[in-house]
Amino acid sequence: MPEGHTVHRLARLQRRRFAGRPVAVSSPQGRFTTGAGAVDGRVLDGVDAHGKHLFQYFGPDTVVHVHLGLWGRFGNRRRPETPPRGQVRMRIVGDSHYADLRGPAACELLDDAGVAALRARLGEDPLRADADPERVRDRFARSRAPLAALLMDQSVIAGVGNVFRAETLFRTGLDPMTPARELDDDTFAALWADLSAMLRDGERRGRIETILPAHDDGPPETPARGPVCASVVYTYRRTGRPCLVCGTPIAHRAVRARNLFWCPRCQAGSTVYPLGDR
Structure with missing residues (x-):
């Protein structure tokens, strides 16, 4: 299972490549179609990590939560994008790069209260500036x-x-x-x-x-x-x-x-x- 350093590095990479601009979001596999449709074409305001959890913020009450679990991968590549291979739960396409999420334990759309409740269950993250x-x-x-x-x-x-x-x-x-x-x-x-x-x-x-x-x-x-x-x-x-x-x-x-x-x-x-x- 990817440990916290992997998720923080992924968040940093996605902030640099996608944040602050509209992104296209889809679910080639079909298991995240509703969530992808809710954020498709919206500006990705920011990407954050807490422990092994990744949060993509698309505005108030619109947050994509990802937990890679044992087998999840969130590969990032340069455009032009290629046709999806395998079971791609979510694809994000930006100006210069795209990212395919495969095999996560969780990929869901949460509101702000849901994010707060999830983070309240987590302990302190040594990689976060607000760790106590x-x-x-x-x-x-x-x-x-x-x-x-x-x-x-x-x-x-x-x-x-x-x-x-x-x-x-x-x-x-x-x-x-x-x-x-x-x-x-x-x-x-x-x-x-x-x-x-x-x-x-x-x-x-x-x-x-x-x-x-x-x-x-x-x-x-x-x-x-x-x-x-x-x-x-x-x-x-x-x-x-x-x-x-x-x-x-x-x-x-x-x-x-x-x-x-x-x-x-x-x-x-x-x-x-x-x-x-x-």
């Missing part, structure tokens, strides 16, 4: 749930998925099964700062690479990638392979039906310590 980490800190302080579970709860922190969950817990040296309420203020601040930094970097790059410079000294994976080590993540999907820092085999277990990966040695404690000190 104190609200997240309060939820952590009141929760017995393990960090591995709470970090994936979209009502607590919006936009975090399996990759960022595993990687931020490794980079901050936290045992994934530590109850959230056991974190002190400094440890929580370090976790929030690291997660925010990784999401921002992912949004900027358009991909997830979590290896810190101190460990980015392996051979290039491909000539085009430059000097990056063979792995671009520390733990995610590296079950049984040696930890890049200490050599311990990476462990795996399911937590609330989602795969978790961690290093039993580097993450043995419940306090943050720098990667360089391991």
Whole structure:
């Protein structure tokens, strides 16, 4: 499932290519025909993201909400547009580009109240300027749930998925099964700062690479990638392979039906310590 950085990058791209001008909107697949007809030919005022949710604003009480889910893609291409291929739920055509939405979990037209209700159910998004980490800190302080579970709860922190969950817990040296309420203020601040930094970097790059410079000294994976080590993540999907820092085999277990990966040695404690000190 695309994580929050992907949706924020998509929102930024669509603002640049479509916002402020009339756009043609259609539903070649036919499953969004009514919604597409309501916004076809209208000016796209803006595009916003909150966690894994995308919002296209076409005026008061006229907002297209998209959630990509597990399989959704929202490809953007230069015009002239080609005939739709596959199941295109929604097509947006602007002056110079067009975008095809395929396979989303949600594509719907909402009024302002619907948008407000949806966003009220979401937690704080580290990529948003209006994010309030104190609200997240309060939820952590009141929760017995393990960090591995709470970090994936979209009502607590919006936009975090399996990759960022595993990687931020490794980079901050936290045992994934530590109850959230056991974190002190400094440890929580370090976790929030690291997660925010990784999401921002992912949004900027358009991909997830979590290896810190101190460990980015392996051979290039491909000539085009430059000097990056063979792995671009520390733990995610590296079950049984040696930890890049200490050599311990990476462990795996399911937590609330989602795969978790961690290093039993580097993450043995419940306090943050720098990667360089391991």
